[in-house]
Each structure stands twice: as structure tokens, then as C-alpha cells.
Amino acid sequence: MAEGMFNTSGKFGKATQFGKWIGAIFSSGITARVFDTKPIWAQLKITERCNLNCGYCSEHKNDGCHVSAETVYKWIDHCACLGIKHLEFIGGEPLMHPDLFELIAYVKSKGINTGLTTNGFLLTREKAEKLIKLGIKRMQMSIDCIEPNSITKKSVSLLKSQLTLLSDMKIWVHVNSVIVKETIDEAYDLAKVLFKMGIPVAFSPAHDRGRLIVDSSNSTIVTFLNWLTMQKKNGSPVNMPQFLINYYIDTMMGKRVQWVCEGGCKSFYVDTNGYFKKCSHKESDIQLLDVNKAMIKENHNLLKGCEKNCGVSCMLLNSLPFCRLDYIMESELVSRIKKENTVREAKECTA
Template sequence: MRLAPTRKNIRFYQRRMRQARMVARALQSKHHPVLAHIIPMRRCNLSCAYCNEYDKVSAPVSTQEMLRRIDLLARLGTQIITISGGEPLLHPDLDEILRAIRSHDIIATIITNGYLLTPERIERLNKAGLEHLQISIDNVNPDDVSKKSLKVLDKKLEWLKEHGDFDININSVLGGGIAHPEDALTITRRALDLGFETTVGVIHDHGGQLQPLRGEERRVYDQILSERRPGLFAFAYDNLFHKNLTMGQPNEWQCGAGSRYLYICEDGLVHYCSQQRGYPAIPLEKYTVEDIDREYSTKKPCAPFCTVSCVHRVAMLDMIRNDPRDSLFRLFPPLTPGGPPSYPPIVRALSSIFLPEPNGKPPGLARRLTTGMAMRAFGLKRTDKSPLRDNL
């Protein structure tokens, strides 16, 4: 007997379709932000020693002002809005802010330390339309560097497993003074046991710059990669960015901060990212498509050793957009030297639908019909160029 789909399953597939449309639209046009981080609350209930993104005194941004900023981001065509801080769960009207994001059909996510989560609070996040939540856990037991520990948060994780209707990612960290690097492996294993997505990050300095991994940290990182089951995007990110960062090597890439990625501080100014506040520092209401297009190709001197993964991940979409075949080969390299690229099935399928033939041969009727149906499903419009490119 076929069981009726659950609310959680229905929302899971709805999220995947919205995410697919987001990726397809990001690949078709470069003239809008893919992701914006917006800060409703600089204050935090913790004081992690390595963090420079909080204070203990700031009042929350007014709800009316937050709704106005969300409207402005929607007009710019923003596809994902992440609420972070400080600690966003301290904002008294976070649910209303999330509902406002979803009212524009924008993907709504939050980054939280998790301390304030309860079953009732998680249910409210469900009702508000939250689609993704990330918690970064720094150690197994709290210490002088960080209180974001598995010991304190494990019950919160169990509540998320039981009650959450949204995607959940647990991020473990290495480097930057973390006393017990082996804790990152314990945290990853616990997150996998609960069925959550997992990532591992390299802690940056106060300029967002690289602090390379050493001996035991490197061994733990390699063990995590061998055990975890990364999502498609995380797997590609590991291949393109993270492996170099863990070895202290620079990455060659074009940073899209200020264009495809925006960071809006509590004062309503647009910055490159949380680690480069002050550039360009333009009020959101004055930010235009011309600013987006200018910053798309502006060289950022901090880029080679940057560890801000959100900006990296957005840039991956533009790499595919600008040079799809070469970028996909770099993101999913051959398993053996000289072998074929290791494309996952979904990448192979989308490549066969959207990418032009490598020999320049015009697609046949069946291919054109399949591409047309796929574009309609993703809400895209044809242009006179490849479906992955827009009219520049």
C-alpha cells in the first residue's frame, strides 16, 4: 500500500524545486544578487573568542526597517536571503521577517548558534517558512574559545531532527585556536547519525584570511572528507576551493562580493562581506544594477586567501555560467588521471539538456524539445545564446 506523503516530505521536494529554479536563473543572468546576508541583530548571547561579528549592547533593527530592506532586496532580484548576526533568534520579530522573505518567493535561511532553540521555537520557524538552518559547532565541550559545543547543543539537534521541516546543516571547524581538532570529527559523525547535512570550515582571521591547517588538523580534515556524505554543491566546493585552503595555497577566482553576494549590516549598508565591512558601504536603498554590474568584475585583493565560503559558493555558479564545460570539469575532476570527469547523475542529465554540443553541432529536434520543456519547468526564457548565458 502506498503511504500518503508527509508534510516534511512535501516541503522537502518543494525546496528542491525552488533551489533548482534558483540555480537555473542564476546561470541565465548575472545582473542580480544570488545571495544576501542581512543582519537584524548585532547582539549575541555568546562571546566566541575568534568572532568579530557581534556585540553585547546593540538593539534589534526595527521590524519595519527589516521589511523595507527585504523589499529592496526583492526589487534587485535577490534569490536567497540569509539572516545572521549576532544571534538572529534574539530578534523579537524574526518570524515576521522570515514570512516577508517567503512572500517574495525568496529562499529564507538563518545561521544561528542554536542556544535558543526549543521544540516550540522550531515549530514557529516551520510556520514562518524557513527553508534552511545552519549551526556551527566548534567543540565537544565548551572552553574559553567557544561555548558552541556538542555537549550543550546535542539536545537541540535532537529537537531539530524531530520537529524541523527545513534543511539543517551542521558545520564543524578546524584551525584558529580550536584546542581539540579531533572534536570536528566527533561533531560530523553525530550530525551524520541524525541525518543532517555537514560541512567543515577553516577558521579565518579577523580579515577573513586563511589560517592553514597543520598536522593533526589536516589528518582530521581528511578523515571527515572520507566519512561524510556531502551534498552536490559541497562536494564541488571541496574540489575547487577547500583543498587549496587547507594546504595554505591561494585560489584563483573572481570574487562576486558586492554583486552576486551582498552583506547588509545592521545600519543598512551594503558591504562585500562580514570580513570586509566598509567596502563599498553604500546604503541599500541607493544600490542599483549598475553597482551590481560594476562589482561583478572588480578585483578584490583579499580573494586569493579568502575563506568566506558563502562567497565562494555563489562564485561557482558564475564559473559554470561563463565557461560551463571547463568549470564542470574542475568541479568534478576525473577519479583517475586521464579519465572522464566524475559528473554525478544530475549534473550529467542537466549538461545533456542545457549545454551546447562540444563540436558546435546544432542540437537535434529531440534535444531542442527537451531543453524547451526543462526551461519552462525552471521558469526560464530563451535567449539568442546558450541557455546558460544571457544577452550581455
């Protein structure tokens, strides 16, 4: 199932990266959540501060605050009571939080899987080794270009040493990159560079407050996503299940994909003020500490009204497997058939 979802060829870049991904999944107990109405995944925003100032970002406030460790401990305790299997520390830049290591150790003591979303600039070998020792299972790095530009410094050229460092350690590291039609040509080059390094990468089309922009100018992005599908079939480390790629293609071509968001149940977001949000793009006046299991269950299989043209990958990944198994299976089956046909045609040509 995992191989089929993440790479139809059964390869995953460096073989060790696939093994790290499998280890992270099964050690967390996430698979048990397929059969109940308890939450899988929560993002805890522990700081508003960031060491960068990217032109497109609205997730930081460099004069903002770090959430106190005492408060985050309470969040972790409550998430454990709700049945969470994975906690992701986000920001801002979580590596700037003065108590990050203690928070990670506390999550591990609760038997919860933990991950980190970072821009990577503050990573050193010493910090990486300590993070892994304390229990970090996955690390997502945000990289948008090969060379830094006027919008962002998050580039391969500036982060290559960190990527190389992490790829040789006992942690599942992967890259997420945002794509826009204005710079789509560079996305091909970025993908090729990361593939060559054996680093798993996912590409997310830019969205406007959670909604994909659907118009006739999306053809270049759709072409890129189709190219990604071919690279995935050929064994490149594309860190996207085929159903997610197909969803983006269908939606950006104007085809409505019916689904039910599991935000507030299988996945939720907690901002620096402690508000429990079904999604980072949905406002809320409910504090996490006031949320109970019954409230979580109420959000299961409940239409949120924002499903149309949604572009929030974490919501899609934590929802479609529960409400559209037919769509997932069709995506994987069609992908496999196309691959088998391609292989057969290639053999016929060389016969």
C-alpha cells in the same frame, strides 16, 4: 548535479535531509540565477545582540541594538527589487530579535526564500514549528565541539535536543563548524557524532579577517579535509561540495587557485547600519537602499583584489560555480574516479 556536488555516493545522511535540501533549492528559484547577473543570496544582520559570548567571535555586541522592523522591511523590499532569491537572517543571534517572526512572514510574502543562522540555544519546539510555518526553508547551526569549553558553549552535548528536534521536522538543518589545527583531533570526533545523527555538517578552516593562514603547519587540517573526502564518498552527510574541499586543500598547501569573487553581485552582506558590503570582511560606505541593478551588474566577474587565500565559504560557494566551472568539474570527476577505483580494488581483494 546536486547529488554530485554534495555527496558523490548519492547519499546525504538521512534520505529526508537530501530531499529537504533539494526542496529548498528548487522552491527558491535559485537555479535561474546561474544564467544572469542578478543576485542570489544576501545576508541581513538584524541584531548585534547574542545570548552567548564566544571567545573567538567578533560578530556580536551584547549591549548593541536590534535593527528596527521598519528598517528591515525596507531592506527586504529593496532586495526584492534587486532580484534576490534567498535572504539569510544573521546576527548576533537572530532569534533574539523581537520581530523575527513578522520579518520572516514578510520575506515569504515577497516570494523570496529565507533561512536563519543561529546558535540554537533559544530554539524550542513551538518556535521551530512557527518558523517553518512562516516559511523558513533552511537553518544553519554553529557547533564547534562535543563538550563546552572556556571558549565556546556551542557544543553537541548542549544542543543535541535541538538537533534531534529539527532533524525530524520539514526543514533542511545543517551544522557549520570552524576548525583550527590546535583542536583538529576533536573535529574528527565531532564529525563522527553528527554523521551518526544523520546531520549534514560543513567544516570551515579558521581565517584571519577573511584570509586563510597558509603555512607549513597546516598539514593536520589538510589531513582532516582528505579524511572528509573519504567520508563523503562513503555516504556520510558532508555538507560541502568537493570543489570547496579541494579549494581549501589546494590553498592551504600553498597552491594558488585562480578565481573571481562574485561578492556584490551574486552574494552580498548588509550590516546593522544598513551598509551594503561585498563581503562581511570588506568595509563600505554605500547604503543598501542606494544600490541599483546597474551597480550589482558591475560587480559581476570583477576581480575584488582579495581572492588570494580567501577563506570565506559563502563567497566561494557563490563565486566558483560562475568563474571556474573547469575546477568544479575536475574536482567532481577526480572524486568519482577515485571512488570507482577504491570500489574496484575492494572487489578484487575479496574475489
